[in-house]
Amino acid sequence: MTPAAPCHRRYGWQRKSSGPRRGTRTMMKMIWFCYAFPILMQEPRRTRSGAQFSPWDTFTAYDPAKLSALGFAVHQTAVSLEELIEGMERDRSGGTQEDPQDSEDEGHPDAEERTSGPLLPIHAQPQQFIFEYFSFPFIDPPPPKIGSSSPAASQPRLPLSPLVNSQPSHSSSRPASGLSHAQERKIEYNKNRRRKKRQRNAANPFNWATTSAPAHLVMSAQHVPVDFDASGLRSTKGGHWLGVRDKNPPKLKNQPESARWAKLQLPQVGELVDDLKRVYVSWDARRPLLILDRYGRIIVVFVGGPDDPEWPSVAAEAGEAMKRAREEGIRTNAFADDAGLHRRGRFYTLQSGVSHGGGQPCPRNLDISDAKQPLVDSLLGNKSVRRVCGFQSSAFRTWAPKLFKDYVTDLRDLFEHDPSLRLNFTNSIFPSVTFNLGSQSATFEHLDDKNRALGWCAITSGGDFDPTKSAHLHLRELNAVVEFPAASTAFIPSAVIHHGNTPLAPHETRYSITQYAAGGLFRYVKYKFRTAKKVLNEGGGNLKRSFDGVPGERHAAGISLFSKPEELLADHVACFGGKS
Numbered sequence: 047m048t049p050a051a052p053c054h055r056r057y058g059w060q061r062k063s064s065g066p067r068r069g070t071r072t073m074m075k076m077i078w079f080c081y082a083f084p085i086l087m088q089e090p091r092r093t094r095s096g097a098q099f100s101p102w103d104t105f106t107a108y109d110p111a112k113l114s115a116l117g118f119a120v121h122q123t124a125v126s127l128e129e130l131i132e133g134m135e136r137d138r139s140g141g142t143q144e145d146p147q148d149s150e151d152e153g154h155p156d157a158e159e160r161t162s163g164p165l166l167p168i169h170a171q172p173q174q175f176i177f178e179y180f181s182f183p184f185i186d187p188p189p190p191k192i193g194s195s196s197p198a199a200s201q202p203r204l205p206l207s208p209l210v211n212s213q214p215s216h217s218s219s220r221p222a223s224g225l226s227h228a229q230e231r232k233i234e235y236n237k238n239r240r241r242k243k244r245q246r247n248a249a250n251p252f253n254w255a256t257t258s259a260p261a262h263l264v265m266s267a268q269h270v271p272v273d274f275d276a277s278g279l280r281s282t283k284g285g286h287w288l289g290v291r292d293k294n295p296p297k298l299k300n301q302p303e304s305a306r307w308a309k310l311q312l313p314q315v316g317e318l319v320d321d322l323k324r325v326y327v328s329w330d331a332r333r334p335l336l337i338l339d340r341y342g343r344i345i346v347v348f349v350g351g352p353d354d355p356e357w358p359s360v361a362a363e364a365g366e367a368m369k370r371a372r373e374e375g376i377r378t379n380a381f382a383d384d385a386g387l388h389r390r391g392r393f394y395t396l397q398s399g400v401s402h403g404g405g406q407p408c409p410r411n412l413d414i415s416d417a418k419q420p421l422v423d424s425l426l427g428n429k430s431v432r433r434v435c436g437f438q439s440s441a442f443r444t445w446a447p448k449l450f451k452d453y454v455t456d457l458r459d460l461f462e463h464d465p466s467l468r469l470n471f472t473n474s475i476f477p478s479v480t481f482n483l484g485s486q487s488a489t490f491e492h493l494d495d496k497n498r499a500l501g502w503c504a505i506t507s508g509g510d511f512d513p514t515k516s517a518h519l520h521l522r523e524l525n526a527v528v529e530f531p532a533a534s535t536a537f538i539p540s541a542v543i544h545h546g547n548t549p550l551a552p553h554e555t556r557y558s559i560t561q562y563a564a565g566g567l568f569r570y571v572k573y574k575f576r577t578a579k580k581v582l583n584e585g586g587g588n589l590k591r592s593f594d595g596v597p598g599e600r601h602a603a604g605i606s607l608f609s610k611p612e613e614l615l616a617d618h619v620a621c622f623g624g625k626s
Contacts, residue, residue, distance in 0.1 A: 289541030365508030399478030500604030
């Protein structure tokens, strides 16, 4: 005979059950309907004397509040020593002296049953025992006995037998929130899933992008049009990857680098406005300020900060962190003798991040001396500094979505190609940062020609100064002088627009955090992770021109990445999805 094939429930091994198994529940139902339920439903029986008798009378006749002996039913919970001795002598002599407490049962309808019934364990009360042991989820347990005024009735019962589970059954208990256990597990699962997603995104800022569009910011922005065409911004020939190098002032033969900048002076506001006829722009940092070119493209943006009353204190704490780093660097001789004078100004700086250029065979992390490394680490690990840099990246996405997406696409490929490259912050896409440590970080007019030609550089100022009189940001090509208060941020194409600050008063202080991206990083990615020299060696000028495009094509493509105010919401939808 062929043996019977095993009949296993299909996919039964995949089922996750939080309660008892199906076979156990079926057995409990059978016990209930075959044993317990018929006993509860049977009619009272009659004794030989004609009195009616119910199997439950024995258990309901006693008041549970008066039963305190472990496992036995007693009538009296407190007995004096004299009464015990008297009872023992009565038992020995066989006397039948009446107990004074027996008079309480005279005339009681259940007196015969109460005195003649068997003494059984407390946990042998069938109704309570059945419901506590089997924990039927489909039947409510019997209600407690009404009229019990003894304090013992409100006390929890002790488990008198290993078969009895005196705790509430899992199936009948519900969380305090009113949700079922399955609903709470689902909520907890979704919460953990979102937390893990945030952790993954936090480890890589290129994967994080919200779909919300800042409609309220776009509608409230202040527009400042200027008579300038952004297409005229100068960049290097060929691929237009970098800005044009600024040779003013020229370097003399055998002249130290610091001596080249020794005679430079910061221009006063009056000189810029009266003599150079630049437009003065007053700004209180409450509404975003957009500087538009002749065709309405957003070239420069000033933003005050996130909608948080604590933001000024965050920027102030970041400034204090830079002040502490400068003082510690001076104390430990971390800065060179001429480090306080350079082409950007008279103040100490610290840099960190990834760069490419100057003959490097590939992008690499910036070299930081052993003396400066603790100072850089203290700033990168500061919560306020991290928040400022994260806000810069977020505001970049808000006001230039097409440019932001282009940054993300190329920089993500770069960091995935070379895992040895390190980002400064997990909440910012900018690969490089410079901390201007003050105490008066006001820059000479200059170009950051090594940055991406038509990209943005983010600058956040901090310190204690009067923005109506000091530290203005002047932009040569746009012919503008803008008030730049502390705790506010500016975005400018620093590689193609000359920019600088006006001087501060002697008692004033100013610090700044700048994030940017070197143009060589994007060129390296577009060249299929090769340098320009290697491309020429492998394929000659034709291969290089295929990457660079026809003259002016890449420059025009870079200009098209600047959004217009009326197209900003549509650009957000096109780049990140969502609804406008």
